[in-house]
Amino acid sequence: MATKPETGESIRRERRFSLKEIKGKAFEGILVAATLVGIAALLVLFGYMFFDAVRPLTASAEWYLLFFATLVAPTSAFALYSRRHPAVRRMNARAFAAVFGGLAISLAAWVVFSATGPHGLLLYVLLASISPLAVAGYGKYVERSMFVGPAMVVVTLVVLLWTLGSEVLVFALFDLVGLLFGWIPVLGSLRPPVAPSILVTAVSTGGPTLAVLLYLLRRDSSRRSFAFVPVVAALSGLGTAGFDFWLQPTVDLLPDWVAYLGLVCLPVAAVVAVVVARRAAVRQGLTAGGAVIAGNLAVGVIALALSVDPSFWVVLFSGAVVPVGYVVGDAVVANRKGRVGLLGPFVLIGGVLFGALLEDVINATGPDTWITPTLLLSTWNGIEPTQAGAYAEIVGSIMIVSVMALMSFPVGVGAAIYLEEYAPETGPAGRFANFIEINIANLAGVPSVVYGILGLALFNNFLDFPPGIVISAGATLGLLILPIVIVSAQEAIRSVPDSLRRGSYGMGASRWQTLRNVVLPEAVPGILTGTILALGRAIGETAPLIVIAVPVRTSTPSGLFDSGAAVPLRIFASAANAIPAYRKGVLAALAVVLLALMLTMNAVAIVLRNRYQTDGN
C-alpha cells in the first residue's frame, strides 16, 4: 500500500516559472528552431529553383482558375472521397501505380531502346532467354528440378558474358598476370595461345558443361539426368558461337516495330501469362498472354494503316496499357471492393487534358515555363536558350542508372547475404569478416571523386576501355553506391527475426531454402528501398563522370560501349554559359528534370516496397 514519502517532498510546483521549467522550455524551443531552419532552408532552395524553372507568375489568373476547376478541384474531391473508403483508396493506389509506373517504365524503355536501336537488344534478349528457357523445359521433361536453377543462371551468364565482350576480360586476365608476375620472364610474356574468340568459346562452353557434369557426379544423379550435359554444352556453345552468325543477320532484317514486339511485347505477355496462370488456371494464363500479344499486333496494324511508325505505340501499349488492363481486369474478375478507385489516375489525366483543351478556347495564358517539350526532347543549343534541349543527357542518365542498378544490386545484395548469413562469426575468419564489414561501412563515406579516380584507373587505364563510355560510367557509379547498397541490404536481412530462420531450419530446410523462402521475401522491401535511394543519390553525381571523361555531347549514346551523357554533366558544363537566361532558367529547369527522374525512381521504390509488404502480411 502506498505510504506518504518520508522525505516530505511536495508534488506541487514550487513556482509558476521556475528556472528548471524555463530551461526545459528553452531547450525544446531550440530544437524546434533547428528543425524549422532546416526545413525552411530546403524549402527556400527548392522553391527558388522551381520558381526559376517554371516561372509561375507569368501565367494569367484565368489559367489558374481554369486548372483549379478542371484539375485541382476534381482531384482533391476524389482524394477526399477515397480517404474515407479504405477499399477505394487501395484500389486508387494500385491504379496510380499501374498507370504512372507503367508510363514511367515504358517511356524510359522507349528512350533507351530508340537510342540503341531495338535489333541489338532483341538479340541480347533472345540470347539471354532462349538457353535458360530450354534448360528449364528440359528439366521439367526429365522431372529433375534440383539443378535447373543453377544451370539456368550459368547459361544466362555465359551468354551475356560473351555478348558483353568477354574478350576484353580474357585479355585483361593475361594483362593482370603480366602486371603481377612481369618479373618472372615466362609468365610476364604470357599471351593467349589461340585466337581470343576460340578461347572464350572453349571456356564458356567447357566451363558450364564441366560444372554440370561435376554437379551430377557428386550428387549421384540418375542416369537420365546426365542427358543434361550435352544439352548444356550445346546451348552454351550455340549461345557463344552460333547465334552471332545465324541470328544477327535475321534479326537485323526485321522491321523496327516487329523487333519491339519481340523485345517488349513477348516478355510482358509471358509475365502476364505466368501471373494469371498462378492465380487462376493455366488456360486463363494463356488467354491473358494471348490477349496481350493480340492487342500489340492490333496496335501495330492500326498504326501501319494510319501510316504511323508503330514502334512507340507498341512499347507504350505493353508498358502502360497492359498493366492498367491487368489491374482493371483483376478488379472486375475478382469482383473486388472499391472499384471506383480505379478512376483516380484518369481524373488527374482527364483534368490536365481537359484544361489544356479549354486553355485556347478561353484564351488563358499559361506560365512561360522553361520545362518545355523542347527541353525534354531536343538536343542542346548553347546560343539560344529557348532552343536548348537535353534529350541526349536524359537518355544517357537513364542508361547509366540502369547499368548502375544491374551492377550494384546483385553484387551488393550478394555481399550482404554472405556477410549476414554465411560469414563465420568466430575465429580468424570471423575477425576477417568483421574487418571487411567495418571497412564497407567506412567506404560509404569516401568522397565521390575518389571513386572517379578508381573508375579511371580500372576502366580507362587498366581495361583500356574508351574514355567515358556508358558501361564504365555506370560501373563507376555502381562502385560508389555499392557500400550503401551492401549496408542497407545487411540491415534489411538482419531485421528478419531469427525465430523465422530457426523455424525454417527446424522443418528440414537447407540454408539456401531458408534464405530464398523465408529471409529474402521478408528483406526485399528494405533491400529495394535502400538500393533505389542509393541510385537516386548517384544519378546526380558529377565528379566521377568528369574524372572518367564522360563527354558533354548532344547525341544519344548508341549502346553500352558508346560514350555516355548525363544531365548533371550538362548542368555543370553550362553553368559557365555567358548568356544569363541559361543560369537563370534552363539550368534550374534541368535540375527540376533531374529531381523528377530521382523522384520517379523513389516512387517506384515506394510502390515496390508497399507491394511486398502487403503481400507479406
Added chain:
Amino acid sequence: MSEKELDDEPDSTDEEAVDSSLMGIDVAKTTDEDGDRIGSTETVIETRNLDVYYGEERALQDVNMDIHEREVTAIIGPSGCGKSTYLRCINRMNDLVEAANVEGEVRFNGTDMYGDDIDPVALRRRIGMVFQHPNPFPKSIYDNVAYGLRVQGRKVTDEKIERALRDAALWDEVKDQLDESAMDLSGGQQQRLCIARAIAVDPEVILMDEPASALDPIATSKIEDLIDDLAEEYTVVIVTHNMQQAARISDRTAVFLTGGELVEYDDTEKIFENPDDDRVEDYITGKFG
C-alpha cells in the same frame, strides 16, 4: 516437506490421475489397466556421455538418457540448466550456434547423428521442432503447413494439409481462411499452426521447446490436449518450465539442474511422487529453481 509425508502417500495408480504428495498436482498415469506401459519400450534416441560447451562454458555435463518411442518425455529444470540445449542437440540445431561444441554420442534409431556422414538437414526432416514463441512464416496458413513438404521436395496435396491441421486441432477454426495470412491468427492458433507445420511432414520425433510458455491458460490447455493426442503417433520430447504441465502430459520426466546435469530421469509418477534425489524433491516442491 519431510520424508514421512512422502511415505504417507497412498499408491493410487488405479485412478485416472493421482494426487502427488509433493505438490498436489495431477500426474498422468504411465501404465494402463494391466500395468503395461502405454508407450513402446523401443528406444528412439539415446544419448551417451553428452557434453556441450558454449565457448568455455559447459552447458551440459555427461548426459545419458534414452527417449522411448511414442511417449511424451518431459524435460524440466530451472532456467539455464541446459534443457533447451539438450533438446537442440537432438535435431542438431546447435550446429547453427557457432560457439557450441558437442561431445559425446547422440543416437537416433541406433545411428550416431553426429557422425561425419550425417546430413543435419535430412536429420531435421525426421525430427520436427516447435519453438517457445509461435513463429509462423509470414505466408498464408496453407503455405505454412505446406512449407516442410515443399522444402523436402515432396508432393503437396490438400489432403495432407487438412490432415495436419486436423491433427493439430486447428482445422475447424481455419478451414475457411487457408489463403489468409498466418500472422492474423491468435497466439494459441499460431502455435497450433506451428505444430501442424511440424507434423505435416510426418516426422518420427517432435521436439517442443516450452511450446505453451507464451500462451494464455486456455490456449495452453488446448496445446496440452494436443500433445496427449500426438503421443499416439509420434515421439514427443517437451521442455517445460511448468511442472504441472510436465506432470499432466508426460510419461517420463527428466530433471536437469543448474550446470547442465541430468539429475534424475524416470517415469513421471516416480519423479513427482517419490524422487530418488533430494535435489529433485527440493526443486519440485519449490525450495529452489
